Amino acid sequence: MRVDPKTLKTVLVTDCGSTTTKALLFELTPTGWRQTCRGEAPTTVEEPVADVTVGAINSFREIQELSGRTILASDDSFIVTGDDPSKGIDLYLSTSSAGGGLQMLVAGVVRTLSTESAERAALGAGAIVMEAVSADDGREDHERIERIRHIKPDIVLITGGIDGGSSTHVVEMAEILVAAAPRPRFGDTLTLPVIYAGNKDAANHVQEILSKIAQVTVVDNVRPTLDRENISPAREAIHELFLSHVMSHSPGYSKLLSWTPVAVMPTPAAVGDMVNTFASRTGQSVLCVDIGGATTDVFSVFPDQSGKQVSNRTVSANLGMSYSVANVLVEAGVSGIKRWLPFEIDESELRDRLRNKMIRPTSIPQTVEDLWLEQAVCREALKLSLQHHRSLAISVESRGAEKGIADVFKQSAERSELVNMLRLDTVIGSGGVLSHAPSRLQAAMMMIDGFGLEGVTQLAVDSIFMLPHLGVFSSVHPVAAQEIFERDCIVYIGVAVVPVYSKSANDGDLLAEIFLDNVKIGQVIAGQVVCFKSNGDSEGVLRVEPKRRDVNLGSGLGQAAERKVRLGNEGIIADGRNRPFNPGSFSVAAQMAIYKELGLIVDADSSAGVA
Amino acid sequence: MSSGALTPGLCVAGDVVVKRRRELPTTSGVVKVSPGQAVTPDTVVAEALKEGELRIVKIPEILGVSPSEALQKILVKQGDVVERGAVLAEMRGLWGLFRTEARSPLAGLVEFISQATGHIGIRAPAGKIQVNAYINGVVESVEEGRGAVIRAQATLVQGIFGVGGERNGVINALRINNSSAVSERDIPANCKGSILVGGHSPTLEALRCAANRGAVGFVTGSIDDKTLAAYVGYDIGIALTGDEPVSMTLIITEGFGALAMNDQAFKLLRQAEGHEASINGATQVRAGALRPEIITKRAAESDKTVGESSGVVQGSLKIGSSVRIIRVPYFGAYGRVVELLKEPTKIATGAETRVAMVELLSGDRGIVAIPRANLEVLG
Numbered sequence: 001m002r003v004d005p006k007t008l009k010t011v012l013v014t015d016c017g018s019t020t021t022k023a024l025l026f027e028l029t030p031t032g033w034r035q036t037c038r039g040e041a042p043t044t045v046e047e048p049v050a051d052v053t054v055g056a057i058n059s060f061r062e063i064q065e066l067s068g069r070t071i072l073a074s075d076d077s078f079i080v081t082g083d084d085p086s087k088g089i090d091l092y093l094s095t096s097s098a099g100g101g102l103q104m105l106v107a108g109v110v111r112t113l114s115t116e117s118a119e120r121a122a123l124g125a126g127a128i129v130m131e132a133v134s135a136d137d138g139r140e141d142h143e144r145i146e147r148i149r150h151i152k153p154d155i156v157l158i159t160g161g162i163d164g165g166s167s168t169h170v171v172e173m174a175e176i177l178v179a180a181a182p183r184p185r186f187g188d189t190l191t192l193p194v195i196y197a198g199n200k201d202a203a204n205h206v207q208e209i210l211s212k213i214a215q216v217t218v219v220d221n222v223r224p225t226l227d228r229e230n231i232s233p234a235r236e237a238i239h240e241l242f243l244s245h246v247m248s249h250s251p252g253y254s255k256l257l258s259w260t261p262v263a264v265m266p267t268p269a270a271v272g273d274m275v276n277t278f279a280s281r282t283g284q285s286v287l288c289v290d291i292g293g294a295t296t297d298v299f300s301v302f303p304d305q306s307g308k309q310v311s312n313r314t315v316s317a318n319l320g321m322s323y324s325v326a327n328v329l330v331e332a333g334v335s336g337i338k339r340w341l342p343f344e345i346d347e348s349e350l351r352d353r354l355r356n357k358m359i360r361p362t363s364i365p366q367t368v369e370d371l372w373l374e375q376a377v378c379r380e381a382l383k384l385s386l387q388h389h390r391s392l393a394i395s396v397e398s399r400g401a402e403k404g405i406a407d408v409f410k411q412s413a414e415r416s417e418l419v420n421m422l423r424l425d426t427v428i429g430s431g432g433v434l435s436h437a438p439s440r441l442q443a444a445m446m447m448i449d450g451f452g453l454e455g456v457t458q459l460a461v462d463s464i465f466m467l468p469h470l471g472v473f474s475s476v477h478p479v480a481a482q483e484i485f486e487r488d489c490i491v492y493i494g495v496a497v498v499p500v501y502s503k504s505a506n507d508g509d510l511l512a513e514i515f516l517d518n519v520k521i522g523q524v525i526a527g528q529v530v531c532f533k534s535n536g537d538s539e540g541v542l543r544v545e546p547k548r549r550d551v552n553l554g555s556g557l558g559q560a561a562e563r564k565v566r567l568g569n570e571g572i573i574a575d576g577r578n579r580p581f582n583p584g585s586f587s588v589a590a591q592m593a594i595y596k597e598l599g600l601i602v603d604a605d606s607s608a609g610v611a
Numbered sequence: 612m613s614s615g616a617l618t619p620g621l622c623v624a625g626d627v628v629v630k631r632r633r634e635l636p637t638t639s640g641v642v643k644v645s646p647g648q649a650v651t652p653d654t655v656v657a658e659a660l661k662e663g664e665l666r667i668v669k670i671p672e673i674l675g676v677s678p679s680e681a682l683q684k685i686l687v688k689q690g691d692v693v694e695r696g697a698v699l700a701e702m703r704g705l706w707g708l709f710r711t712e713a714r715s716p717l718a719g720l721v722e723f724i725s726q727a728t729g730h731i732g733i734r735a736p737a738g739k740i741q742v743n744a745y746i747n748g749v750v751e752s753v754e755e756g757r758g759a760v761i762r763a764q765a766t767l768v769q770g771i772f773g774v775g776g777e778r779n780g781v782i783n784a785l786r787i788n789n790s791s792a793v794s795e796r797d798i799p800a801n802c803k804g805s806i807l808v809g810g811h812s813p814t815l816e817a818l819r820c821a822a823n824r825g826a827v828g829f830v831t832g833s834i835d836d837k838t839l840a841a842y843v844g845y846d847i848g849i850a851l852t853g854d855e856p857v858s859m860t861l862i863i864t865e866g867f868g869a870l871a872m873n874d875q876a877f878k879l880l881r882q883a884e885g886h887e888a889s890i891n892g893a894t895q896v897r898a899g900a901l902r903p904e905i906i907t908k909r910a911a912e913s914d915k916t917v918g919e920s921s922g923v924v925q926g927s928l929k930i931g932s933s934v935r936i937i938r939v940p941y942f943g944a945y946g947r948v949v950e951l952l953k954e955p956t957k958i959a960t961g962a963e964t965r966v967a968m969v970e971l972l973s974g975d976r977g978i979v980a981i982p983r984a985n986l987e988v989l990g
C-alpha cells in the first residue's frame with residue numbers, strides 16, 4: 001500500500017466502534033478530495049465471530065455495492081489500484097474504539113496535581129479513565145484497594161511527586177497497587193502493563209515493588225515541577241502499549257493491523273487531532289462533542305492566560321444515548337430530563353422507556369414524543385459531560401515549589417478553568433443523536449440547551465461521523481483531510497446569540513439587536529427563543545448590540561459583539577432565556593411555546609408533530 | 612446495511628446444545644474433572660490456590676518517625692513468617708521508657724520492606740478458589756490448569772435483563788395466568804430453593820416475599836423500573852449486572868413496563884416444573900453481550916413443538932419473518948413481515964430509515980410500517 005500522499009487517489013478508512021464498523025471512501029475527484037461513499041456493518045469483535053476483520057470486510061462489501069467500485073479480491077484481500085483506476089484502493093487506514101476502547105486506571109498523589117495531569121495524559125491518548133485514585137482522595141487504603149480490584153484495566157498509569165521531591169507517597173501508591181493486584185482485562189496470563197511517570201527519584205523503588213505483578217515502563221514525569229506539565233511522553237507510552245498490548249490481543253486486530261502501514265489510532269485521539277487542527281487553523285476556541293451510545297467525549301481548545309491555545313479531552317465513560325442512557329437518567333434525575341419535554345409523561349413511563357432503550361440499544365424513536373424524550377436525555381448528557389470536562393480542563397500554574405513531606409499536600413497550584421462559554425467561538429456536535437437528528441435545528445437546540453451556550457457561538461455538526469476517519473487520514477495527508485473536512489464533514493447549522501444578563505431584567509425586555517452585514521434582522525427578547533432563518537448557507541458579518549448595560553455577549557458588559565459567521569441551514573437563533581437557566585422557567589407549556597416558535601412543533605392540537 | 616434487524620433475537624429453545632466454559636481466573640489451578648464425566652451444578656470443576664491478601668503496615672506512621680528512622684526499628688526481615696500480633700518494629704522512648712510497638716495485624720509472610728516508605732507488606736496465607744459446573748451436563752473438554760467446558764442438551768431460555776448471579780433451584784410456576792401482574796398473594800408459601808416463573812410486573816412486596824421465603828430465582832415477563840430499583844436497593848446505571856446484593860436472582864424476559872412473558876418461554880419453563888434449573892441474571896449489553904438465562908431439562912418430545920425456535924441471529928429479517936416490535940407505539944406487539952421496503956422511508960419523527968411492513972398479530976390489528984431497527988426476529 002502507498003503512503004506517499006502525492007500518489008494517493010483512493011483511500012479507504014474504517015472506524016471500528018463498539019457497535020458498528022463504519023467505512024468511508026475518500027477519493028481525489030476532478031473537484032478535489034471528497035468523501036464519496038459510506039458503508040457500515042456490525043462490529044464483530046465479540047463472540048461468536050470474535051474477529052474484527054469480518055465486520056470490516058462486511059462494511060467494505062457495502063462500499064462496493066453502493067459505489068460500484070471493486071475493492072476486494074476473491075480472497076477478500078485488498079485490490080491495490082493499478083492500471084485500472086476504477087478498481088482497488090491505494091491505502092487503508094483505521095481507528096478503533098471497539099471492545100470498549102482503551103480502559104485505564106490512573107493513580108497519583110495529589111488529586112489536583114499529579115493525578116489530574118495523569119488523567120489528562122490518559123484522556124489525551126484516547127483512553128477511558130475507569131478510576132483515578134489519589135493519596136489525598138479521602139478514602140482509606142482498603143477502600144482504594146477494593147475499588148481497584150473491581151476494575152480490569154488495560155493499562156495503569158502511576159504518577160506522583162515532582163522530580164527531586166518526596167518519594168514516599170508515590171511508592172505508597174505502588175504498594176496499594178500491589179495489594180489490590182488488578183488483573184488486566186485481556187488475558188489472565190498476561191502481566192499488567194504499568195507506566196510510571198512520577199518523581200524520577202522514586203522510579204527504582206516503584207519498579208521493585210511492582211515487579212511482581214506488572215511490567216513497568218518508566219517515562220518522564222507528567223509533573224516534573226509544580227508549574228509545568230509534561231504529558232506527551234506518558235501519552236506516547238500509552239499509545240505504544242495500546243497497540244502492542246491492547247490491540248494485539250483484541251480478536252482479529254493483528255490481521256487488521258497487517259492491512260495498514262499506519263498505526264491504528266484510538267477513535268478519540270483521531271477526533272482530537274482534527275479538532276486541534278481546526279482550532280489551530282482558524283485561531284478559534286472550539287468545543288466538540290461526540291455523544292455515542294455508551295460514552296460522551298468532549299474536546300475543547302481554549303487559550304490559557306498567556307494566550308496559548310490549550311487542548312483538552314475528557315470522556316464521560318457512562319454517559320451515552322443507548323447503553324448508558326439509564327445512567328444519564330440516574331445522574332440527571334427524572335426531573336432533569338422531564339424539564340425539556342413539551343408534553344406530560346408519567347415518571348414510571350419515562351423510566352421504563354429509557355430502560356427499554358438501554359437493553360435494546362439499536363432501536364430508534366418511532367414517535368415524535370419518543371424522539372423528544374431522547375433529545376431531552378441528550379441535553380442532560382451534554383450538560384453532565386461538560387461539567388466533567390470543565391473540572392479537568394484547567395491551566396496549570398504554581399504558587400511555588402516546596403519539597404518536604406509535610407508540604408506535599410499543602411503544595412497547591414493556581415487552577416484556572418480554561419473553558420469560558422462566553423469566549424467560545426464554535427461548537428461541533430457529533431454522534432448519531434446530533435448528526436442524524438431529523439432537523440438540524442433540533443441538533444442546534446440540543447447543543448444550546450445542553451451546553452448552556454453563551455454569547456455568540458457558531459453551531460456545526462459532523463455530518464455522518466467522519467471526524468475519526470479524517471483524523472487518521474490527516475496523519476498521512478493533512479491537506480486532503482482538510483479539504484474533505486470543509487466540504488463534506490462539517491455542516492454549519494447557524495449561530496446562537498445568547499446574551500447573559502442580570503436577574504433584574506424581566507421577560508419581554510429588549511436585550512440586544514442583531515445586525516447582519518449592517519442590516520438589522522432582529523432582536524433578542526428576554527425569555528424568548530427565536531430563529532431568524534437564513535436563505536441557504538451564506539457568510540456574513542454578525543454584529544450584536546446590547547440594549548442594556550448589564551448584557552454580556554462575550555466582549556464585556558454592555559459591549560457589542562462582532563464576528564464573521566456562517567449562517568448554515570437555520571440562520572441565527574436568538575436565545576433570551578439567560579444563563580444559567582432559571583429552574584422556575586421550565587414547564588411543559590414553556591417548552592411547547594419555544595418549540596412552536598421555532599417551528600419544531602407544527603400541530604397546535606397535540607404534542608405530536610414535527611417540522 | 613444488509614436487510615437485517617439490528618437487534619439480535621434471544622434464544623428460547625427446548626432442545627439445544629448448551630456449552631458453558633467454567634474457568635478459574637488463573638491458569639495455575641487443578642482441573643478436577645475429565646472429559647466425558649457427568650457433572651451436576653455443584654461439581655467442582657477446578658480449583659486453585661488464591662494468593663492471600665497483602666496488608667500494608669505503616670511503620671513510620673505507627674511509631675511517629677520518618678521512614679529512614681523506621682527502617683532502623685524494624686525487627687523482622689523479608690521472608691520471615693510472623694504470627695498475628697507479632698512485634699514488627701518497636702521504638703523505645705527516653706531512657707528506654709515508653710515503648711511503642713508496631714504489631715502485625717495478621718499471620719503471614721513478610722513480603723517486602725519498602726526502603727522508601729518504611730512500610731512492611733505482610734502476605735496472608737493462600738486460600739482456595741473453586742469454580743463449579745453450574746449446569747447438569749457432561750464435561751466436553753478441559754483446559755489444563757484453567758477449567759473445562761460443560762455441555763448439555765437442554766432447554767435454554769434467555770431473558771432480556773437480569774440482576775443477581777448464578778444460582779440453582781427447582782422450577783416452580785406461579786399459579787396465575789401468564790398475562791397477570793404478580794402480587795404478594797401469588798407467592799407460594801413454600802418456595803424455598805425455587806425458581807419462580809410466570810406473570811409480569813411483580814410488586815416489590817411480591818419480590819421481597821419470595822426472597823424471604825427462600826426462592827433463589829424469579830423469572831417474569833417484565834418489571835417496573837422503580838420496583839427494580841427498590842428491590843436492588845439502588846438505581847442501576849449502566850447495563851452491566853450480576854453482582855447485585857440480592858438473595859434471589861431476577862430475570863425479565865420481555866422488558867420494562869407491563870409485558871407478559873412470551874408464550875414460548877413460558878411454556879418451556881412450565882414444562883420443566885419440578886425440575887432443577889440453573890439461573891444467572893448477569894447481563895452485559897455492550898462489549899461482549901451477555902444475556903441472563905435459565906437452563907433446565909431438555910423439553911420432552913411432546914413439548915418440543917413449542918420450542919423449536921432456537922432464536923435467530925441478526926441479519927435474517929425477511930418476508931414472512933415472525934417479529935416482535937421493541938419500541939413504542941407498538942412496543943411488545945407481535946407480527947409478521949409482509950414487505951421489506953428497499954428505499955429509506957420518512958417516519959413520524961422526520962427521520963428517514965429502512966422500514967418493514969408488519970402485519971400485527973396482537974393488540975390492534977392491521978399492517979404498519981416499523982423501522983427495521985425496531986424489530987426483533989423470532990423466526
